[in-house]
Amino acid sequence: MTATIPSPTTPLWTATEAEAATGGHSTQPWLAQGVSIDTRTVEPGDLFIAIRGENRDAHIFLDDAFAAGAAAAMVEHIPSDHGGGHPLLIVDDTYAGLMKLARTARKRADAKIIAITGSVGKTSTKEALGAALAPSGTVTTSQGNLNNRWGVPLSLARMHGDSDFGVFEIGMNHAGEITPLSRLLYPEIAIITTVEAVHLEFFKSVEEIAFAKSEIFDGMRGAGTAILNRDNPYFDLLANEARTRGIDRIVSFGENPSSDVRLLSFRGNGASIVSADVMGTVIDFSLALPGRHSAQNAMAVLAAIQVGGGDLDGALHMLGTMPTPAGRGRRLSVILNDGSTATVIDDSYNASPASMRAAFKVLAECIPGDGGRRIAVLGDMLELGHGSARTHEGLAEDLLASGVDLVLTTGDNMMHLDDALPRSKRGGHTTHADELVPLLERTLQSGDVVLVKASNSQHLGTVVEALSIPPSTPTAANGG
Known part of the structure; x- marks a missing residue:
């Protein structure tokens, strides 16, 4: 979901910009309004990136991408069965090319970047925050659960240069997976929704999961704000990990009386009625998302709005009217x-x-x-x-x-x-x-x-x- 979309008359990427970012060569001029790595989701005007994976090579789907309306394709070579005539951006390695586009997108935008991870609730929190920030400016939000080594750079490469905010989800199954993605995003604000007993197939303990989640701080360059769940048993561990990386501000949320953004009361059957203390200001609002857990995640959203300088009243309106995503309640x-x-x-x-x-x-x-x-x-x-x-x-x-x-x-x-x-x-x-x-x-x-x-x-x-x-x-x- 992209909460606020820049003018479609402004291209996301031109051939010249993409050549400069990737070091590649375009066969002819082109303009792209989006980026895709999956022919099933290509939109007209997209730059299709033919990723060569372990199981299949997306170069074989070039004709499908252009049939779906792709404006150009990033490739490592021209397939022998390619019909020709369509613009191609030829690079040495298409995954590396995607990463270079993402890094360039990060550098060219003066957007405030917010990264979200957690054992549960990260996608719902990301969607809620993207919606809540919409009254505050132009927002780029990662779509669906594009939160891995392909999804995060793809989401970042889709960010327009005039975005005011970028909200990105980072997931993981193993230790070491979050660090490179955080260093790609360089977030000013990092949210960890909670740490729970998930992915235990790949970890010896929940504490190990907590340390892996703390990798989200690795890209913060010793500054910024960590927003952490005060109710979670691993709050102190995560706060300490943030401090050891030089994070200069920690904001807590939850029902714990010491939370900076505290859930005071909740009443729900469908839409929820919530009362919260947001850094000393008590507010009451309606929350469209169901369940007490959604109200708890909303505290993280409100913390990010406050820290990021967003419009709190506008955010509350959006939280009361946003649609519930399919499959998530x-x-x-x-x-x-x-x-x-x-x-x-x-x-x-x-x-x-x-x-x-x-x-x-x-x-x-x-x-x-x-x-x-x-x-x-x-x-x-x-x-x-x-x-x-x-x-x-x-x-x-x-x-x-x-x-x-x-x-x-x-x-x-x-x-x-x-x-x-x-x-x-x-x-x-x-x-x-x-x-x-x-x-x-x-x-x-x-x-x-x-x-x-x-x-x-x-x-x-x-x-x-x-x-x-x-x-x-x-x-x-x-x-x-």
Whole structure:
């Protein structure tokens, strides 16, 4: 998402600018309005960069890119089957070329750069901050979850020179992955949403994860502001890591009484009513995103607005009106086979133990319609290491505390949760996600509230899509 887009008449890159940035050679003049590394997402006017990866070489997709409207392509060589006639920027290494474009974009923009990482909540916080900054100026926000070694430079290369703010997400699976991305961004402000037990497949402890997250400070050149979660057990560790790198300001957020930006109260069922103390000023506002965890993330957003010199009143308005991204808690009203309706909470994009428990609290806040029930549809959480079975099983207590009436599960790991639940709560277990659809079609009834959540690779988003399709011939609710 780009919260505020510069004038489309101003090109993002010209052939001359890209040649100077990369040291490459253009076969003919061109102008690009965007940058893409995936032919499936190429927009008309994009510069397509043909990355040569471990599994495939994107040079074979040049014709597809130009068919989609690409203005030019960055390549290492001209494929023998390329039709020709289209502008090409020839470089020695296309990934290195992407990095050089990103570095040039960073140098040419006088934007305030904000980098966000964390075990959970980083994408939602990034989207909320991008929206909240829109009244304060031109904002470039990384799209979706473009947060890795390809996504961060791509997002930075998309930043126009007249941007006032840049908001970028950084993810990681292993130690050492955040440092080069932080040094690419050189952020003035760094946010760590929280540190939790995720990616334990690749780390020996949560403390190791905390140290890896602290790499976000490596690109801050001994200055700037670290915005940290005061409620998290690793706050002191992260604050110390920031100080050892010369970070001159640490701003805390959370519910802890000592937080600089403190969540005072929260009331939610759908949209949330929030009261907060923002560095000594008490404010009340509406938050469009559901759940207490969203209100906690909003404290980080408000901290960044204050530190970054943004328009606080404008930010509060945007936080109350912004749309909920698909797969991240969006609520849908679906039509059932009998013509009645149920509510689906689509939280299918990602899952960890912490985000699962946060979603259960959202479900608990929901009030089903007359005769309706609270239902959870859950798929596997990934990258939990050797303790995965125990971690899935351990969700049972918090899930039952939500007042859930029925639980449907899918995947090898979620079988352990299914086994831990009382028989009266077990609505069925499947091996594959698509097997849930007919089961749900038979199970759902008027007024039900259905939480759908899993790691993205479990494809529960397809279940939400299937439920969102109205039945072709609804039968009457009375069976007539």
